[in-house]
Every structure is written in structure tokens, then in C-alpha cells.
Amino acid sequence: MELNLDSEVLEAYGYAKENTKITQIGTGLINRTYLLSPQTEEKKYILQNINTSVFKSPQAIANNLRAISDYLNFNYPEYLFIKPVSTANSEEMAHIHNEYWRMLPFVPNTISLDVLADPKQAYEAARQFGKLSRLLDHFDAKTLQPTIPGFHDLGLRYEQFNLALNQADETLKQDAKAQISDALTHKYILDYYNSYAHRKDFPDRVMHHDTKISNVLLDSETNEGICVIDLDTIMPGKFISDLGDMMRTYLCAFSENETDLEKIKIRLPYFEAMIKGYLLEMKSILTETEKELIVFSGKYMIYMQALRFLTDFLNGNKYYPTSYPTQNLDRVKNQFKLLYELAVNEKELQDIIEENLV
Incomplete structure (x- = not known):
């Protein structure tokens, strides 16, 4: 146009x-x-x-x-x-x-994708996001200003969910009864994160914070990764933000708008490609605590997104664009199904991680 x-x-x-x-x-x-x-x-x-x-x-x-x-x-x-x-x-x-x-x-002769169609693309994208973080390993992240304060702060997102829950219309709470129960049940993810948060070997790094596939440029002929784009959200954060967001958006063939939950599955070849690309760049600088939390990073980001969709539903759909009244609720169901699939496949995912940490 x-x-x-x-x-x-x-x-x-x-x-x-x-x-x-x-x-x-x-x-x-x-x-x-x-x-x-x-x-x-x-x-x-x-x-x-x-x-x-x-x-x-x-x-x-x-x-x-x-x-x-x-x-x-x-x-x-x-x-x-x-x-x-x-x-x-x-x-x-x-x-x-x-x-x-x-x-x-x-940047000529490059493309950005809206949808992953091949594990190689996941590998190249993950490698590019990992490369940027590696090159900035000795850059003082504290000198950066948060461009969206609290963007990936799960504690803040849980507080916002609780506030929305306390203020929501009873009809909305009844409609979301099962999803509210899921959100409360999975609070252990926040508690688990908090048990690690103050470890000395869990540093703040320079993170992109929005690692969807469309935010990396690939060579238009070879699909080789060229560079990272859309840099507005570069700010201090934990490695969880970037790797977890890749897990949330790369591992399933369908987006959070898919309502057929049977389609929400983990694509193991994409996970393996993503981990290979990311760890090729990052394994030399990740701490022992960070290595422990690789699979957990996916749980953290998926749970946080589920909370954000649920909070918006309870607030009357004011933040995320929706095309029908219960779309945010369907997104919540989608994300909790993805979280379940991550847990079901965790042993196999961890085996892949261990192979690539050697």
C-alpha cells in the first residue's frame, strides 16, 4: 500500500x-x-x-x-x-x-518471517539473538534505561492479575473460573523464579525482550541469519526473557489465537534447532544457574503471557486487540495447553539441552 x-x-x-x-x-x-x-x-x-x-x-x-x-x-x-x-x-x-x-x-537481500517454516530458521534466529547477547556480555546493562518498565516482571504481572481478579465483574470471573484456577495453581512458577532471583550467578544482561521470528533478518536466498531488528525493547533483563520468548513463539506450529487445543504441541526438531543455535553463541558465558533454568525459561514466559491474557479478559479486554469477547480467554487456554506440553516433554527437552551444553 x-x-x-x-x-x-x-x-x-x-x-x-x-x-x-x-x-x-x-x-x-x-x-x-x-x-x-x-x-x-x-x-x-x-x-x-x-x-x-x-x-x-x-x-x-x-x-x-x-x-x-x-x-x-x-x-x-x-x-x-x-x-x-x-x-x-x-x-x-x-x-x-x-x-x-x-x-x-x-538491509537489501533479506527477509523477515511471520511464521517459522523450517527448523533451520529457528536455528538461525536463535543464534542471532544469542550472538547479540554474547557480544554485549561485558557491556554494563545497568547503564540502559528500561523502555517498558516491568515488561517481563512476572511478579508484577501476578500482582496485576490479582488486582484484576479482585475488581472483575462476577460474570467474567465465572466465565474464567477454570483459567483462574490454573493461574493460581501455577503460581509455583513465580515462587520458583523468586528462589533463584537473587543468586549472584543469575545476572542482568542486555536482552532484546521480543524474540519472535519477525524480529530477525534472514538472507533471502539461504535463510542464513543476518542481524536482529526492532530494538526498542533492548534493556536490562534475565536471559529467560529472550530464550523463553523463543520457546513460547517457536515451538508450536500455531499461535496463541488457535482455539483447537489438540493442535498445540511442541515441535521437538524446532526446539533442538533453537537450542543448538542459541547455545552455540551463549553456552560459553551462561552461568551454572542459567544453565539450570533453560527449560524453566519457557515455563516462565508462557505462564506470564497466560496471566497477561487472563488479566486483560478480567479487565474487559482493554489491552490486546480482540475480534470476539472471549478471545483473550481462548488465548489463556492456548497458553496453558502449551505450558502443559512443555512439562510433558521436559525430560526429552532437557536431554537435548545437555547434549548441546557439552
């Missing part, structure tokens, strides 16, 4: 509206994304409007990316880190009519 943008946005980056083709791209739900094709040069660019209802402090994103880019440029200059292009006034973002925009170089 070709469309027009406010000419001031283009002018901020030194381009004229009449000489630039603009096409909306991407399937992300947070930021609006466009492909710019200036007629005056061969290069293309990605232009994004930052959603300030989600990212309250766009400057925190800019500060984080600048600090990481400077570190990588100095220590690993060969690494492809997609740093925003400066405006004509040498600013990191354009601030136009109370909206924030940033421009990124377009």
Missing part, C-alpha cells in the same frame, strides 16, 4: 515528498512502519513512528541504542547493528507534531 506522510517528516531527514515513494510494511502491532524509496539515490530506508502509548520515553530508546551502537562499533566493528539514521539536524529522532519518528537503513 503506497501512501503519503506529512512532508515535514520527510523533510526532517532531507527528503522531499514528491521525490520519495512510501509504502507501509510489516505486521507489527506497536509501531507503524514504512519503506522509503528516494528517487534521488539507490538506498532505501525504514521509517517508523514510535508508539508513545507503549513507549512512554522515546528518548530512552534513542539513548540505549546509541550506547550499544558505540560499544559494538568500538569492540566488534564487523557486527551489523541497525543504528538509526540521524536527521538533517543531527538528531536521533524527528519530533513532528508531537509524534516521534526514526529512520533506519534498509
Whole structure:
């Protein structure tokens, strides 16, 4: 879809509206994304409007990316880190009519996927996310600003669930009775995490926090991993965030919107490929505690997402887009089924992990 943008946005980056083709791209739900094709040069660019209802402090994103880019440029200059292009006034973002925009170089001959179709893709994606974390192992994560405070804080998500439960309409609570019981029963996941949280060898690292397959670029011909993209959520966190999110989104052939729970199964070849790719980069720096928690990282992230869907249902479906009233409840059922499948397959999953930690 070709469309027009406010000419001031283009002018901020030194381009004229009449000489630039603009096409909306991407399937992300947070930021609006466009492909710019200036007629005056061969290069293309990605232009994004930052959603300030989600990212309250766009400057925190800019500060984080600048600090990481400077570190990588100095220590690993060969690494492809997609740093925003400066405006004509040498600013990191354009601030136009109370909206924030940033421009990124377009990487040619690459693709991003919405759905995994081959274990090789899982391997390449996991390796890229692991590589970024490895290269930033000695970067001081404490210098980064949280761009979404509490994003992967399971304790906070459980508190939000309890608050919603206490305030919810009785009809909604009755509709979600079984799922509320599941949420309470699985609180042991939070308790287990808390028993590890303050260990010295469970460090905060620089984490991407959104490791779905669409956030990595692959070579369009070979499917080889090229680099990580959509860097807004890079901030301090536990390794659980990235690896657990990959487990949640890579291991099942169907998304959280699938209502036929019989289809929610763990794809072992995808798990093995993902673990191989991730540990190829990360096993040299993971601590003993982190190695213990590899399978648990999937439980943590799946349970947290189930809580978030359930909380939104009890709050009246205010956060996640829904196409029918009980969709969030169906998503909760989906995630608890995925959590069950992870537990059922845990021994085999752990065997795969042990083989790749050698």
C-alpha cells in the first residue's frame, strides 16, 4: 500500500515528498512502519513512528541504542547493528507534531518471517539473538534505561492479575473460573523464579525482550541469519526473557489465537534447532544457574503471557486487540495447553539441552 506522510517528516531527514515513494510494511502491532524509496539515490530506508502509548520515553530508546551502537562499533566493528539514521539536524529522532519518528537503513537481500517454516530458521534466529547477547556480555546493562518498565516482571504481572481478579465483574470471573484456577495453581512458577532471583550467578544482561521470528533478518536466498531488528525493547533483563520468548513463539506450529487445543504441541526438531543455535553463541558465558533454568525459561514466559491474557479478559479486554469477547480467554487456554506440553516433554527437552551444553 503506497501512501503519503506529512512532508515535514520527510523533510526532517532531507527528503522531499514528491521525490520519495512510501509504502507501509510489516505486521507489527506497536509501531507503524514504512519503506522509503528516494528517487534521488539507490538506498532505501525504514521509517517508523514510535508508539508513545507503549513507549512512554522515546528518548530512552534513542539513548540505549546509541550506547550499544558505540560499544559494538568500538569492540566488534564487523557486527551489523541497525543504528538509526540521524536527521538533517543531527538528531536521533524527528519530533513532528508531537509524534516521534526514526529512520533506519534498509538491509537489501533479506527477509523477515511471520511464521517459522523450517527448523533451520529457528536455528538461525536463535543464534542471532544469542550472538547479540554474547557480544554485549561485558557491556554494563545497568547503564540502559528500561523502555517498558516491568515488561517481563512476572511478579508484577501476578500482582496485576490479582488486582484484576479482585475488581472483575462476577460474570467474567465465572466465565474464567477454570483459567483462574490454573493461574493460581501455577503460581509455583513465580515462587520458583523468586528462589533463584537473587543468586549472584543469575545476572542482568542486555536482552532484546521480543524474540519472535519477525524480529530477525534472514538472507533471502539461504535463510542464513543476518542481524536482529526492532530494538526498542533492548534493556536490562534475565536471559529467560529472550530464550523463553523463543520457546513460547517457536515451538508450536500455531499461535496463541488457535482455539483447537489438540493442535498445540511442541515441535521437538524446532526446539533442538533453537537450542543448538542459541547455545552455540551463549553456552560459553551462561552461568551454572542459567544453565539450570533453560527449560524453566519457557515455563516462565508462557505462564506470564497466560496471566497477561487472563488479566486483560478480567479487565474487559482493554489491552490486546480482540475480534470476539472471549478471545483473550481462548488465548489463556492456548497458553496453558502449551505450558502443559512443555512439562510433558521436559525430560526429552532437557536431554537435548545437555547434549548441546557439552
